[in-house]
Amino acid sequence: MVALVYVPGQDVGLRAAVVDADGDPAVVDDLAVTVTVTDPAGAPTSPAPAAAGGGVFTAVVPAVNVPGVWLVRWSATGTGISWADESQFQVRPAGVEQLVDLASVKAHLNLSPGDNRQDDELQGFILAAADLARDVVGPVLPEVHTEWHNGGRRTISLDWQPISAVASVTEYIAASTYVLTEQPLGQAAMDSYGYTLDLDRGTITRRAVGDAIAFAPGRNNVKVVYTAGRAGAVPFSVRLGALELIRHLWQLTQQGGRSRFAGSGALDEGSGPAPAGFALPNRVLELWKPFKRPPGVA
Numbered sequence: 683m684v685a686l687v688y689v690p691g692q693d694v695g696l697r698a699a700v701v702d703a704d705g706d707p708a709v710v711d712d713l714a715v716t717v718t719v720t721d722p723a724g725a726p727t728s729p730a731p732a733a734a735g736g737g738v739f740t741a742v743v744p745a746v747n748v749p750g751v752w753l754v755r756w757s758a759t760g761t762g763i764s765w766a767d768e769s770q771f772q773v774r775p776a777g778v779e780q781l782v783d784l785a786s787v788k789a790h791l792n793l794s795p796g797d798n799r800q801d802d803e804l805q806g807f808i809l810a811a812a813d814l815a816r817d818v819v820g821p822v823l824p825e826v827h828t829e830w831h832n833g834g835r836r837t838i839s840l841d842w843q844p845i846s847a848v849a850s851v852t853e854y855i856a857a858s859t860y861v862l863t864e865q866p867l868g869q870a871a872m873d874s875y876g877y878t879l880d881l882d883r884g885t886i887t888r889r890a891v892g893d894a895i896a897f898a899p900g901r902n903n904v905k906v907v908y909t910a911g912r913a914g915a916v917p918f919s920v921r922l923g924a925l926e927l928i929r930h931l932w933q934l935t936q937q938g939g940r941s942r943f944a945g946s947g948a949l950d951e952g953s954g955p956a957p958a959g960f961a962l963p964n965r966v967l968e969l970w971k972p973f974k975r976p977p978g979v980a
Contacts, residue, residue: 686802687809690776694743696729698756699736700765707737713760717741722750722773731756749775774809779823781812781916781924790925791932804932811927814962819920819973820844824911831904833897836888842910843884843975849907851877851886855898865889884976923969930963 688694696717700708717739720726729741739756746752751772758765787804788795816822820843831838833853851862853875865876867889876889886906888897897904 686772686806688746688771688773690747690749690773691745692773694746694752694771696741696743696754697734697738698731698740698767699738700756700758700763701737702763702765708758708760708763708765709737710760710763713758713763715739715756715758717757718755719743720753720755721746721748722752723748746773749773777823778809779812779816779821780808781815781822782808782921782928784808787925787928791929800932803935804928807928807931808924810931811924814927815920815924815970818962818967818970818975820975821911822916822920823914824909826907826909828905828907830902831897831906832901833903834899836894836896837885838897838904838906839976840884840886840906840908840910844910844912845879845881845884845908846911846913847909848879848886849909850905852905853888853898854900854903854905862888865892867892917973919969920973923966926969927962927966930966 696719698715698717700713700715702708715731715733716728717731718726718728727743729743731739731741734740739758743752751770754769754771756765756767784801784804785795787808788797791804793800824846825842826849827840827842829841848864851864853860853862860875862875862877863873864879865872866878872889872891874890876891878887878889879885880887888895
């Protein structure tokens with residue numbers, strides 16, 4: 683089985699069937715086969731090909747560790763043979779957010795745990811569902827963001843919610859730099875360079891001795907470094923919505939484009955727009971609605 687998406691550190695097996703001009707397997711004695719693999723950073727390597735018989739050759743790219751798209755080019759020459767082929771494979775980043783595991787997906791789809799024929803396809807759906815969920819409800823796993831916001835207003839809204847912590851807020855006025863500190867209302871120590879944080883709304887309000895004032899006027903002159911996410915805790919309705927979205931994607935490949943839910947045979951009643959522009963089933967959007975990010979955030 684050839685995986686659709688590989689994990690960092692995994693060996694990647696390559697396979698090519700060399701043919702002649704008539705499409706028949708190339709089995710000449712002087713056949714010379716090479717394979718060149720280029721990683722996402724542009725670095726080429728040439729793993730040794732091995733003959734498997736009948737014009738088929740295999741090679742192994744050991745322990746891939748650069749996330750992204752890897753390019754593969756095979757070439758072969760010999761008596762009456764001049765052949766080439768190109769393909770690619772993808773390596774996902776380490777620690778990528780998934781929301782649900784493969785075993786849970788197979789249970790949700792009523793697939794046998796021991797049947798691994800569709801595991802790679804399902805894993806692709808798991809990654810796609812996590813991307814779409816992140817776009818609608820925000821990240822689950824903690825992730826650090828650095829953003830620049832315009833000044834001249836009292837409150838700024840951070841792009842990725844929910845917010846778990848703010849590391850720093852820096853205000854730039856011409857050539858001067860002012861590092862602001864969090865100063866909750868009611869505390870004894872306050873100065874003119876403070877801010878208050880509303881984690882629930884994902885907003886930061888500029889403060890001077892407790893009073894709300896505007897950030898210094900300017901374009902992209904307020905820098906905020908913060909952590910977004912739910913500390914890895916997946917709300918149950920978000921998890922169920924991800925499973926239902928995976929069911930929807932999987933069934934589109936099984937039923938000629940007709941998606942059914944809950945094993946009842948009922949067609950999904952419709953779909954609605956997501957921030958990414960992907961049409962999500964209404965059932966999924968309803969499950970994610972309590973945790974949907976506010977409108978207007980990235």
